[in-house]
Amino acid sequence: MTGTTTIPVTQTASTAPAIPVLSVEQVTVRFAGLTALDDVSFTVAPGSIHALIGPNGAGKSTSFNVLSGVYRATSGTVRFGDALLTGLMPHRIAELGVARTFQNIVLTAGTVADNLMLGRYTLTRAGFAATALRLPGAVREQRRHRERAREIAEFVGLGARFETPVGLLSYGERKRVELARALCMEPKLLLLDEPVAGMNTAERKAMAHTITAIRRALGISILIVEHDMGMIMRISDEVTVLDFGRRIGGGTPQQVQRDPAVIRAYLGTGDHAAPAANRTTDGDGAR
Numbered sequence: 001m002t003g004t005t006t007i008p009v010t011q012t013a014s015t016a017p018a019i020p021v022l023s024v025e026q027v028t029v030r031f032a033g034l035t036a037l038d039d040v041s042f043t044v045a046p047g048s049i050h051a052l053i054g055p056n057g058a059g060k061s062t063s064f065n066v067l068s069g070v071y072r073a074t075s076g077t078v079r080f081g082d083a084l085l086t087g088l089m090p091h092r093i094a095e096l097g098v099a100r101t102f103q104n105i106v107l108t109a110g111t112v113a114d115n116l117m118l119g120r121y122t123l124t125r126a127g128f129a130a131t132a133l134r135l136p137g138a139v140r141e142q143r144r145h146r147e148r149a150r151e152i153a154e155f156v157g158l159g160a161r162f163e164t165p166v167g168l169l170s171y172g173e174r175k176r177v178e179l180a181r182a183l184c185m186e187p188k189l190l191l192l193d194e195p196v197a198g199m200n201t202a203e204r205k206a207m208a209h210t211i212t213a214i215r216r217a218l219g220i221s222i223l224i225v226e227h228d229m230g231m232i233m234r235i236s237d238e239v240t241v242l243d244f245g246r247r248i249g250g251g252t253p254q255q256v257q258r259d260p261a262v263i264r265a266y267l268g269t270g271d272h273a274a275p276a277a278n279r280t281t282d283g284d285g286a287r
């Protein structure tokens with residue numbers, strides 16, 4: 001991570017688009033005989049960092065898959081401001097300003113720049129033919145997108161790696177490329193799927209710093225699924241807790257850590273301490 005703390009935004013705060021509320025309303029998802037999500041509701045306030053936590057199999061990934069259009073809800077709705085997301089294809093949801101990172105990185109080809117330019121695709125106006133023929137308008141547009149991609153790379157600490165093939169990057173750096181690719185879509189809502197999974201303590205700390213810096217610089221909403229309880233409790237404004245597909249609790253990090261239902265879900269009994277700030281359900285905590 002570089003010392004940079006703001007992404008030089010191309011829009012000023014006064015012209016930046018308003019960030020809509022995300023409302024998940026009574027969403028149920030069933031797979032043959034199994035209810036992965038059962039009547040789940042929660043809202044993500046504009047500009048907040050909201051965590052979705054729960055033990056393995058609780059329904060966190062299923063929630064992300066519904067929000068990003070990969071799965072269809074059996075019933076219930078997801079709204080992003082006035083837009084109804086349920087039933088939309090993933091690319092339409094992305095166009096509405098919802099970008100997602102993936103838990104398992106699949107980046108292997110191209111340079112960092114190439115991968116970030118993929119993130120600019122939904123924002124590109126010039127058609128395929130104009131770009132392929134290198135018409136002046138298309139060339140100018142590509143140059144603008146590349147400059148913005150470079151700014152974002154610098155913000156996430158990859159400025160020096162912009163022209164490097166992703167295959168040569170460390171695991172932690174590739175996780176950052178994945179984050180930067182999502183940021184290149186200029187999202188209003190960023191869905192982060194286990195952004196520190198597999199990272200060492202230093203990398204986790206740096207990533208937590210980057211996530212809070214993104215919110216500060218862009219004012220966007222961030223919904224994060226992560227097993228690292230230490231990080232979640234430190235950076236989240238609000239936490240929603242799932243267990244066996246149901247919403248069993250929610251509130252500020254302090255509230256959920258004291259909630260007996262949440263303690264039971266994590267520890268199997270209500271008589272123990274709350275999910276400690278350095279506890280994870282998978283992997284180590286970052287302190």
Ligand SMILES: Nc1ncnc2c1ncn2[C@@H]1O[C@H](COP(=O)(O)OP(=O)(O)OP(=O)(O)O)[C@@H](O)[C@H]1O
Nearest residue numbers: 031034035036054055056057058059060061062063
């Ligand atoms: N495509 C699918 N087909 C059938 N069952 C599924 C499918 N996707 C998820 N499930 C089931 O739904 C339940 C919730 O899974 P999900 O992956 O959402 O949990 P999770 O909270 O993300 O767990 P983890 O922390 O282990 O990633 C699990 O029982 C899982 O096996």
